[in-house]
Amino acid sequence: MKIPKRSFEASVPSMAMGDIAFLLLIFFVILARAQDDSHLRWEPAAEEELEQAKNYKASVVIDVDNKSYLNGRPIAQGQLAAALADLLGNAEQNKRTVLLKVHKDATAIHFEPVIEAVSKAGGEIHHVLEKRRK
Amino acid sequence: MKLRRNKLLVEPPAGASSDIAFILIIFFLVCASVQPEQGRPQVIPKSEEEPDKKNQSQNPEVELTRTAVILNGDPVSNKTFAPRLASVLARKERKADKIVVLKSHKDVSYERWINVTGLIEKAGGIVTLQIEEEQVHIVN
Numbered sequence: 226m227k228i229p230k231r232s233f234e235a236s237v238p239s240m241a242m243g244d245i246a247f248l249l250l251i252f253f254v255i256l257a258r259a260q261d262d263s264h265l266r267w268e269p270a271a272e273e274e275l276e277q278a279k280n281y282k283a284s285v286v287i288d289v290d291n292k293s294y295l296n297g298r299p300i301a302q303g304q305l306a307a308a309l310a311d312l313l314g315n316a317e318q319n320k321r322t323v324l325l326k327v328h329k330d331a332t333a334i335h336f337e338p339v340i341e342a343v344s345k346a347g348g349e350i351h352h353v354l355e356k357r358r359k
Numbered sequence: 360m361k362l363r364r365n366k367l368l369v370e371p372p373a374g375a376s377s378d379i380a381f382i383l384i385i386f387f388l389v390c391a392s393v394q395p396e397q398g399r400p401q402v403i404p405k406s407e408e409e410p411d412k413k414n415q416s417q418n419p420e421v422e423l424t425r426t427a428v429i430l431n432g433d434p435v436s437n438k439t440f441a442p443r444l445a446s447v448l449a450r451k452e453r454k455a456d457k458i459v460v461l462k463s464h465k466d467v468s469y470e471r472w473i474n475v476t477g478l479i480e481k482a483g484g485i486v487t488l489q490i491e492e493e494q495v496h497i498v499n
Contacts, residue, residue, distance in 0.1 A: 243377020250384060270470035272477060275397040287469075324396060329470040333423075333463040336472070337490050344403045344488075352473060353398040 262286050262297035267328040271357035278351045283312045284324035285343065291328075291335045302338045309346035323348035401476065404458060404487050417456055419447050419484070423463040423475055440475075445482040459484035 267288045285305070286294040293300055295308055313321050323343050327336045343350050421444070422429035428440045435443055444459070451457050459479050463472060476486050 243381060246381055247377075247384070250381070250388075254388065269398075270473045272399055272473060274399070276400060278396040278398060278400075281396070322400075324398075327469045329468065331469045332465060333467040333469075333472060334465040336469050337463060337488055340403060341488060341490060350401045350403060351396075351398055352401060353396055354473065356397070 262294060262326070265294055265297065265326075267326055268330075269326065269353055269355040270329040272352075272354040273357050275354060275356055276351075278322060278324055278353070280320045281322040281324050281351060282316060282320065283309060283348070284326060285309075285339055286326045287328055287331045287336055287339060289328050289330075291331055293335075293339055302342065305339060306342040306345040309343060309348055313346055313348055319349075321347060321349050322351050324353050325350050326353045399473075399477065401480070402485065404485065418458050418460050418487075419444065420460045420462065420489075421475070421479065423461060423467050423472065425464065425466055425468075425471070428475060441478045441482050444479060444484060448483045454485075457483060457485055458487050460489050461486050462489040 262284055265286045265288045267286055283296055286297075288294065293302055293305065295305060295312075300308060309323065313323075323346075325339070325343065327339075340350065420431055427434050428437060429435070430440065430443055431447070448457055448459075461476065461479070479486050
């Protein structure tokens, strides 16, 4: 007499897939957030003709409280040139763009040293501005 | 005799809810992460330790205050600044002579600075900054 083998169903538990995807997503969002500066408060100055920034390597923000940030992290103005030089490294001429996001009411005493630091580090400045409303 | 109605079990398909949530998250993330990075590129010559004073004196100098623009020592209105600077720069042939030395007062706002540097660049000038260094005066 032949005894029939029992067949076991082995399926991947698909119910957990959504949770796994969600956790992975949270992980990557947090990872990306480390370099993000969207949480900083600043208002762009207005200009008539604007260009889209390309191949930028870093972003420097001066917020409403005149504090400076490099890639979303606070930094002292004295350390900015060295930190930017490290970030830019030996990048090619057209790939050394640094985004400069300065609050429109910031004064020269705060933003000029930042511009000088970017220039010293060999960065190409791209002022982030908004379109002037007519 | 009463006939019993069959009660139909109507439930939303719970299996797809995680997929819907996932797609919604992706949608909001993409919406949040698209920040316009529009603006204006600016080339500022690298600062030198010992600037060539002979050459520097030939370059046009612009002094910027909160309310006024001073071109080579003469106050000019905002409207006449661009054409006057353009006429000064038109006489310069070498690229090095088209460098405009910009000296801003401490209280000049970024918005005003952007407007004036925009005018300088439109007039054909290359902006370079003259930043005042803090000096300590000892009074006897």
